[in-house]
Amino acid sequence: MLRRLLALIAGRQGVCSYDELARELGVSQPLVEQLVADLLRSGCLRMAVDECVVEGCTGCPLRTSCSLPGGVRLWELTDKGRRWLAQPQGSASHP
Amino acid sequence: MTASGVSGATLRVALAGSPNTGKSTVFNFLTGLSQHVGNWPGKTVECKTGTCQRGDTVFFFVDLPGSYSLTANSLEEEVARDFIIQEQPDVVAVVVDASSLERNLYLVCELLELGVPLVVILNMMDIADGRGLRVDPQALESALGVPVVPTVAARGEGVSELLDAVRAVGFGEARALAPPPPTSAAVQALVERLDGMVPSDLAIPYPRRWALVKLLEGDRAIAGAVKKALSTNGWRGVNSFLRLHDDAILEIVGARYEWVAKTSQQVTHRLGKEKVSLGERADRILTHPVGGVLAFLGVVAAIFWAMFSLGTPVQERLDDWLVEGSAERLQSALEGAPDRLVSLLADGVIGGAGLVLTFVPILAILFLALALLEDLGYMARAAFVMDRFMHLIGLRGKSFLPLFLGFGCNVPAILGSRIVESRSARLTTILVAPLMPCAARMVVVALFTAAFFGRAAALVSWSMVTINLAVLALMALLLSRFVFRDEETGFVMELPRYHAPNWRTVLMATWQRVRAFVVLAGTAILAVSLVVWALSSFPGNQIEDSVLGMVGRGLEPVGRLLGLDWQMIVALMTSFVAKENTIATLGVVLGEGGGDVDLSTQLTQIMVPAAAVAFIAVQMLFIPCVASVAAIRRETQSWRWTGFAIGYMVVISFAVGIIIYQVARLMGWGV
Numbered sequence: 141m142l143r144r145l146l147a148l149i150a151g152r153q154g155v156c157s158y159d160e161l162a163r164e165l166g167v168s169q170p171l172v173e174q175l176v177a178d179l180l181r182s183g184c185l186r187m188a189v190d191e192c193v194v195e196g197c198t199g200c201p202l203r204t205s206c207s208l209p210g211g212v213r214l215w216e217l218t219d220k221g222r223r224w225l226a227q228p229q230g231s232a233s234h235p
Numbered sequence: 236m237t238a239s240g241v242s243g244a245t246l247r248v249a250l251a252g253s254p255n256t257g258k259s260t261v262f263n264f265l266t267g268l269s270q271h272v273g274n275w276p277g278k279t280v281e282c283k284t285g286t287c288q289r290g291d292t293v294f295f296f297v298d299l300p301g302s303y304s305l306t307a308n309s310l311e312e313e314v315a316r317d318f319i320i321q322e323q324p325d326v327v328a329v330v331v332d333a334s335s336l337e338r339n340l341y342l343v344c345e346l347l348e349l350g351v352p353l354v355v356i357l358n359m360m361d362i363a364d365g366r367g368l369r370v371d372p373q374a375l376e377s378a379l380g381v382p383v384v385p386t387v388a389a390r391g392e393g394v395s396e397l398l399d400a401v402r403a404v405g406f407g408e409a410r411a412l413a414p415p416p417p418t419s420a421a422v423q424a425l426v427e428r429l430d431g432m433v434p435s436d437l438a439i440p441y442p443r444r445w446a447l448v449k450l451l452e453g454d455r456a457i458a459g460a461v462k463k464a465l466s467t468n469g470w471r472g473v474n475s476f477l478r479l480h481d482d483a484i485l486e487i488v489g490a491r492y493e494w495v496a497k498t499s500q501q502v503t504h505r506l507g508k509e510k511v512s513l514g515e516r517a518d519r520i521l522t523h524p525v526g527g528v529l530a531f532l533g534v535v536a537a538i539f540w541a542m543f544s545l546g547t548p549v550q551e552r553l554d555d556w557l558v559e560g561s562a563e564r565l566q567s568a569l570e571g572a573p574d575r576l577v578s579l580l581a582d583g584v585i586g587g588a589g590l591v592l593t594f595v596p597i598l599a600i601l602f603l604a605l606a607l608l609e610d611l612g613y614m615a616r617a618a619f620v621m622d623r624f625m626h627l628i629g630l631r632g633k634s635f636l637p638l639f640l641g642f643g644c645n646v647p648a649i650l651g652s653r654i655v656e657s658r659s660a661r662l663t664t665i666l667v668a669p670l671m672p673c674a675a676r677m678v679v680v681a682l683f684t685a686a687f688f689g690r691a692a693a694l695v696s697w698s699m700v701t702i703n704l705a706v707l708a709l710m711a712l713l714l715s716r717f718v719f720r721d722e723e724t725g726f727v728m729e730l731p732r733y734h735a736p737n738w739r740t741v742l743m744a745t746w747q748r749v750r751a752f753v754v755l756a757g758t759a760i761l762a763v764s765l766v767v768w769a770l771s772s773f774p775g776n777q778i779e780d781s782v783l784g785m786v787g788r789g790l791e792p793v794g795r796l797l798g799l800d801w802q803m804i805v806a807l808m809t810s811f812v813a814k815e816n817t818i819a820t821l822g823v824v825l826g827e828g829g830g831d832v833d834l835s836t837q838l839t840q841i842m843v844p845a846a847a848v849a850f851i852a853v854q855m856l857f858i859p860c861v862a863s864v865a866a867i868r869r870e871t872q873s874w875r876w877t878g879f880a881i882g883y884m885v886v887i888s889f890a891v892g893i894i895i896y897q898v899a900r901l902m903g904w905g906v
Binding site: 141142143144146148149150151152153154155156157158159161165166167168170171173174175176178181182185188213214215216217223224227 | 303308335337338341453481482484485486488489490492493495496499515518522619622623625626725726727728729730
């Protein structure tokens with residue numbers, strides 16, 4: 141299922157939500173959140189936006205004019221994720 | 236004391252479960268006042284224990300820290316796992332939330348793999364019922380092969396049955412061990428090969444086969460224990476093997492999730508129609524590819540309506556009191572003073588920077604609306620649907636986030652483009668970011684649309700924003716098709732939950748933005764107002780003979796194409812310092828000969844509506860302020876691209892302005 145999720149993200153053009161991924165995988169949204177957390181921990185996904193942009197607003201000189209939507213977390217595929225996805229399914233299949 | 240297979244003994248029961256499953260409620264209900272709270276030995280994690288008795292059996296419960304799996308991703312999970320494996324309780328009672336079974340079954344799956352005596356507590360059955368879900372405990376018991384007890388711990392329902400099940404498993408009277416979910420042949424082959432690389436007498440405090448699977452999953456704690464137990468060469472070989480097969484986690488963890496999804500679907504039935512929460516219903520519209528964009532445009536229109544219907548009347552009152560009233564009071568107070576000094580204070584300071592300040596109510600409504608929508612959780616949805624739109628126009632991936640910043644101010648939008656890794660996509664973002672309609676431009680739009688279009692002001696403003704976004708789309712499309720080409724990538728966005736607004740946060744955010752605007756009016760705008768006043772006052776006594784008048788008349792041929800007088804072109808030029816200077820300059824230039832007539836009325840006297848709407852379009856698309864240009868130079872590290880940005884914006888702004896003027900005249904707005 142992790143591989144299916146990776147393939148879904150890699151095949152997307154633009155942003156997708158947990159809800160959309162859940163519908164495409166046929167599972168619940170909380171399970172997708174758990175899958176994404178596992179992919180993050182394994183290094184297949186990473187935070188796409190610098191933390192300074194999303195979280196470090198307190199000390200930012202631009203904060204008074206900033207309207208970045210709060211609470212947004214954006215994840216993107218890493219090179220590792222792409223490499224794993226390119227490998228044939230069934231990890232014992234390669235030497 | 237442990238269970239010895241006879242009645243009358245004490246059973247040690249580990250209470251496991253993911254966070255928010257009601258585990259603490261179960262524990263509290265079972266143990267009541269007999270709890271003891273301390274820390275796990277050598278850890279800063281809280282350890283709660285407690286006892287209860289049923290018949291002649293004493294149950295000694297250990298409330299384990301919440302964990303989603305048996306992989307030690309956190310200190311809490313490490314503590315929970317080590318207790319189960321190393322302390323070997325008589326029974327592990329795992330609490331799962333019946334209303335979110337899929338999220339909780341992963342831990343159950345891992346406990347089955349570990350082969351511990353297990354009882355599953357199917358808690359929150361009432362919540363599941365409330366959501367229209369019916370989880371069949373018997374079907375789950377058959378699927379898992381271990382006892383499953385439905386409970387509503389908050390009301391104490393099912394707790395007696397739970398103790399009976401724990402007792403039966405603890406004393407070996409009920410089946411407690413089930414075959415683990417099947418693993419793929421590929422993973423089994425990997426485990427076999429790894430098994431051959433590790434000595435059979437490996438001294439680690441974990442079950443051998445389980446530890447080998449965890450090694451393949453990349454579990455650091457297990458890897459550390461194995462490394463410690465192996466020779467340097469032995470570990471080197473194992474480590475090379477693990478690195479070569481580092482993608483094994485996809486198969487192992489993925490297979491567990493497949494089992495979780497399948498099992499959950501087997502035992503869960505929906506009662507009637509799916510109960511959809513208000514937030515989910517809202518998201519179906521607000522994140523819909525078409526509905527979401529329409530909703531976004533509707534929200535923008537509503538903000539404009541509020542700005543004009545609520546803000547403009549207040550702005551007009553402020554204009555009467557702050558600008559005209561203050562100028563009159565000043566002139567009477569300074570009676571007899573040199574004319575130049577009175578003109579400097581009345582026209583330069585009050586007529587310039589003071590006039591800009593009267594727009595605080597309109598801007599405050601805009602800032603309040605943005606802060607409120609952000610706090611509600613809507614802005615993230617707006618960004619989400621904007622991405623769809625931007626994708627259509629060739630912008631890729633992360634560009635939409637910095638561009639979204641442009642609604643407040645173009646400078647952070649340009650600086651924020653550094654989150655886009657690809658140089659080509661970053662350059663496209665930087666070059667189109669100044670086309671986002673910033674709050675400063677909206678002040679100018681507010682002045683002109685209210686003066687010329689009355690009740691239709693909100694509609695005209697909305698149309699102007701739409702034109703800006705359309706030009707932005709066209710530019711991005713042209714740049715991405717013909718200048719920069721980039722790969723498309725996918726992203727996952729976690730949308731925050733909707734929640735009632737925290738008014739303190741909302742008002743603080745609004746106040747900070749309003750204060751920044753007031754500071755700007757008191758510094759940069761005031762300075763430019765004074766310079767404009769000086770240029771319009773010297774030499775000579777008539778503004779037409781002044782430096783500003785001469786420069787303005789030199790630029791007048793450009794203005795004629797748009798139906799604009801030289802004063803308007805001069806005002807446009809001074810907006811390069813800050814967009815609000817357009818108003819300040821008009822206040823100074825028109826104020827000097829305006830007498831008691833307010834600026835809005837004067838504007839309607841010197842230009843027709845067709846010219847006004849053309850001027851708004853030019854102002855919206857014109858070169859951004861000097862701070863934005865500096866940001867473009869800084870981010871592109873290129874004068875060439877900075878020059879390109881300035882050049883294309885000058886050309887586009889005047890081209891669009893001329894087209895709009897000619898079309899508006901044909902529509903009868905030229906009279």
